[in-house]
Structures are given as C-alpha cells and as structure tokens.
Amino acid sequence: MSACPALAYHRDVILDQERCIGCRYCSWACPYDAPRFDAESGVMSKCTLCNERLKEGMAPACVELCPTGALSYGPLAEGDTGRDVEGFATMGIDPSIKVIPLREGGRAPESSLSETERYPGEKAPSMENSLRSEWPLAVFTFVAALLFGLATAFARGGTDANPLLFVAAALAAMAVSGAHLGRKLRAWRSLLNVAQSWLSREIAFFTLFVVTASVFLLWMPNNSLLGWAAVLIGVAALASIDMVYKFALRPSLTHSAGAFLTGVFLTGVIAAHPVLVSTAGLAKVFLYTRRKIGFARTGVHVRPVASTLRVGMGFVFPAAVWMMATDAPWGLAIAGVLFGEFVDRCEFYGELETMTPARQMAWDLERRMEGKRGQ
Numbered sequence: 001m002s003a004c005p006a007l008a009y010h011r012d013v014i015l016d017q018e019r020c021i022g023c024r025y026c027s028w029a030c031p032y033d034a035p036r037f038d039a040e041s042g043v044m045s046k047c048t049l050c051n052e053r054l055k056e057g058m059a060p061a062c063v064e065l066c067p068t069g070a071l072s073y074g075p076l077a078e079g080d081t082g083r084d085v086e087g088f089a090t091m092g093i094d095p096s097i098k099v100i101p102l103r104e105g106g107r108a109p110e111s112s113l114s115e116t117e118r119y120p121g122e123k124a125p126s127m128e129n130s131l132r133s134e135w136p137l138a139v140f141t142f143v144a145a146l147l148f149g150l151a152t153a154f155a156r157g158g159t160d161a162n163p164l165l166f167v168a169a170a171l172a173a174m175a176v177s178g179a180h181l182g183r184k185l186r187a188w189r190s191l192l193n194v195a196q197s198w199l200s201r202e203i204a205f206f207t208l209f210v211v212t213a214s215v216f217l218l219w220m221p222n223n224s225l226l227g228w229a230a231v232l233i234g235v236a237a238l239a240s241i242d243m244v245y246k247f248a249l250r251p252s253l254t255h256s257a258g259a260f261l262t263g264v265f266l267t268g269v270i271a272a273h274p275v276l277v278s279t280a281g282l283a284k285v286f287l288y289t290r291r292k293i294g295f296a297r298t299g300v301h302v303r304p305v306a307s308t309l310r311v312g313m314g315f316v317f318p319a320a321v322w323m324m325a326t327d328a329p330w331g332l333a334i335a336g337v338l339f340g341e342f343v344d345r346c347e348f349y350g351e352l353e354t355m356t357p358a359r360q361m362a363w364d365l366e367r368r369m370e371g372k373r374g375q
Contacts, residue, residue, distance in 0.1 A: 007019060
C-alpha cells in the first residue's frame with residue numbers, strides 16, 4: 001500500500017483498479033506474490049478475500065466452494081500465523097494465515113513436476129526476459145544519470161551543453177518511461193504518493209530536476225545558484241531512483257550501475273575531472289568485479305560477453321584514449337564510457353530479483369536439506 005505511487009490500495013486489501021496505473025511496483029514490494037499484472041486490462045489484480053461478501057457476513061467464495069472443506073475463514077488467535085510455514089517470507093508483516101499440518105502419519109502427495117513446472121511464473125532471471133519487460137526503465141534511468149552528469153558539468157563550468165538537446169533527451173526519457181505503464185494515460189497518478197512511495201519521489205524529483213536544469217541552460221546559464229540548485233535536485237532524483245529498488249534481493253543498492261554513482265562518474269568524465277573520474281571509476285570497477293566473483297562462486301551465470309564489453313569499452317578503451325596525446329579523440333572515449341555504462345545498466349535489470357513464495361520455498365527447502373545432511 002505504501003509503495004504504490006498511484007494510491008490505488010486501501011488497508012482492507014482492496015485494490016482500486018480505476019486508480020491503478022499498471023506500473024507493477026506493488027508486485028516488487030509484496031513478498032507474497034499477491035498482486036498480478038493483467039495484461040489485457042493493463043492494471044494489477046489481486047485477491048481481496050471477496051470483500052463484498054465479507055460485508056454481507058458471508059465467507060469468501062473459495063471457502064464456500066471448496067469441495068473438500070480444506071479452507072476456512074475466521075479470526076486468528078494472537079500470534080497464530082504462518083510465520084514458520086515455508087514460503088512465507090519474514091518481512092515483519094506476517095500474513096494472517098494459519099496452515100494446519102498433516103495428521104500424524106499422513107503423507108504429502110508426491111509430485112512428478114519439476115520446480116519450473118510447479119511454479120511456471122518463477123523462472124530463473126535472465127537478461128533477455130528482464131530487458132524485454134524492463135527496457136523502458138533501463139533507458140530512462142541511464143538517461144537520467146547522463147543528464148545529471150551534463151547539468152553538473154555545465155554548472156561547474158567544465159563543459160558546454162546544448163540546451164535544446166538536453167530538453168529533448170529529458171522529454172524522450174520521460175516518454176519512454178511511460179511505455180512501462182499498463183495504463184499510460186493515468187501516468188499523472190504516479191505523483192500522488194510522494195509522502196511514502198520512492199517511485200513517486202523518483203518521478204517528482206526528476207521532473208523538478210528537468211524543469212530547473214532546463215531553465216538554467218536555456219535562459220539563465222550565468223546563474224550559478226540556479227545551476228547548483230538543479231544539481232542538488234538531481235542528486236535527490238538519482239537517490240530516489242536507487243531507492244526504488246530497495247525491495248530487490250538482487251541487485252543491491254551498491255550495484256556498480258547505481259544511478260547516483262553513475263551520475264557522479266559521468267560528471268567526472270564529461271567535465272574531465274580527474275578526481276571524480278578516478279574515485280567513482282575505481283568504485284565501479286570494485287563493485288563490478290566483486291559482483292562477478294560472487295556470481296562465479298555461487299554458480300550464477302556471469303555473462304562473459306557482456307562483461308567483456310562492459311569492461312573493455314567502458315574502462316579499458318577510454319583509459320587508453322586518455323593516456324594518449326592531447327589531441328586524442330575525447331568524444332570517442334566518452335562514447336565508450338556511455339556504452340559500457342549502458343551495458344552495466346542492462347545487466348542490472350537482467351539480475352533483478354524480488355521475493356516470491358516460490359523463491360522463499362526453495363530457500364527454506366534448501367536449508368532444511370542442509371540441516372538433514374548435517375545430522
């Protein structure tokens with residue numbers, strides 16, 4: 001409810017589909033996989049425990065229609081929840097569900113289904129699948145970091161900037177981000193929950209950054225106070241972009257493609273500021289290397305082709321150009337940096353994972369089996 005930028009949820013588990021913008025952020029925030037995206041209607045849907053039936057004193061339809069009487073509905077005693085049941089993540093919001101175990105001597109039915117068949121919606125994350133659905137966000141967040149770098153470099157007098165190109169890129173990025181929504185004409189609702197939702201804050205701060213930076217670049221380029229105000233707002237926008245992914249199990253907020261870190265790095269590259277380039281660049285190299293080593297140790301695919309492109313074009317090639325004579329093709333070096341950063345941002349979305357019951361069940365099962373092996 002607090003994550004939804006459009007204020008489409010109510011505390012009594014009701015989802016108002018007339019308010020939903022179809023951004024799917026609630027599915028990231030919910031560890032119980034309750035909200036589901038309805039591609040046909042372009043909005044989210046979820047079980048409401050048949051709220052309209054409860055108001056009439058009736059049980060939910062699933063309880064009333066269950067032919068074996070396996071389901072029931074009623075008040076739970078304090079502490080009588082499913083916190084110890086496999087598949088229920090410990091998130092401080094224990095679901096009000098009680099699972100009655102098998103009778104003594106009872107056996108669970110055997111299943112010949114593989115994990116993929118049993119949970120068809122929980123395929124292992126892949127770069128192709130993630131980017132296919134999240135590419136508008138990848139483009140938007142990358143352009144946001146680039147625009148921040150341009151505005152900051154100009155504010156400190158380190159480079160020239162084409163104001164019209166800046167505005168055009170900003171508007172294009174905002175339009176592309178809207179392609180992610182199931183209901184694009186309701187995009188304005190994404191600003192309604194600035195008090196609680198990082199997604200709302202991301203949109204609000206980025207819009208304010210674009211307006212402030214555009215005024216600065218177009219009409220008041222000599223007003224340093226306005227320029228640095230745009231930079232501070234840009235910092236808030238990039239920080240909000242990073243915080244949107246706080247629900248993700250992977251990647252973490254210290255990913256090498258983090259929006260704020262990328263913005264600082266691109267500022268140094270565009271302004272040719274050696275301290276920013278070296279500091280942010282080394283931080284990126286460290287985080288990227290640490291992540292890939294961690295993947296290799298745990299058996300996660302490291303994507304060698306993407307890694308080679310990211311490191312070769314994003315770090316090695318620009319460094320080689322910068323070590324050349326003063327007449328080196330700086331524009332080509334910057335192009336290499338941008339290419340490498342975009343590859344890293346694409347990998348960010350390819351690695352994105354959020355908590356789901358299927359994933360939690362798999363973890364619980366693995367811990368249980370490790371416990372048995374240790375006995």
